Amino acid sequence: MRQSAGPEMRRARRNQLAIGMMVAWPALVGGCAYSMKRPFSDDFKTVHVEMFHSREFRRELEFRLTESLVKRIEMDTPYRIAPRDSADVLISGEVLNVANRTFGTDFNTGLPREIGSTITVRFQVKDLRTGEILVDRPRFVYQTHYIPPVGESFDKGMVRGLDGLAEAIVEAMETSWETS
Numbered sequence: 001m002r003q004s005a006g007p008e009m010r011r012a013r014r015n016q017l018a019i020g021m022m023v024a025w026p027a028l029v030g031g032c033a034y035s036m037k038r039p040f041s042d043d044f045k046t047v048h049v050e051m052f053h054s055r056e057f058r059r060e061l062e063f064r065l066t067e068s069l070v071k072r073i074e075m076d077t078p079y080r081i082a083p084r085d086s087a088d089v090l091i092s093g094e095v096l097n098v099a100n101r102t103f104g105t106d107f108n109t110g111l112p113r114e115i116g117s118t119i120t121v122r123f124q125v126k127d128l129r130t131g132e133i134l135v136d137r138p139r140f141v142y143q144t145h146y147i148p149p150v151g152e153s154f155d156k157g158m159v160r161g162l163d164g165l166a167e168a169i170v171e172a173m174e175t176s177w178e179t180s
Helices: 007-030 061-076 153-177
Strands: 046-049 089-102 117-126 132-147
Touching: 007 117, 046 061, 061 089, 061 153, 117 153, 132 153
Parallel strands: 046 089
Antiparallel strands: 089 117, 117 132
């Protein structure tokens, strides 16, 4: 049979654990080898987002995408939004196409259970100081979906899709600057 450890043994183990935590704590808190800093270029401070154009007949997609992109840049990057004449970088683009497809229909009503949307845009990021094109994506595709039976409409699905597209555009900017 095993005997339980006495009070001195428990105290010694607690002291060892406390010393181990004091030694390991700086490495745990300091983040040993991984940095959460996103790799955005330090060469730029300000960005101007030009109103996107649209080839689509659906109203307001270009306005919503531009607004989502401005908000995403303000939230996720170190850059400030500025007027074109004082900005370092210009982002411009166009909504090329929005295509919907149905994923399954309800047997009783014949209505779609889920609809997938593919949003295709083109965009460019240009250094206004030098005229250099930093990012050029002539065909950038983003996919989203919405579920009509639970009350999601095309408009709600597009709001979520355009927010996701704006995030993907910012990530594409980040990735391009990381490799250049």
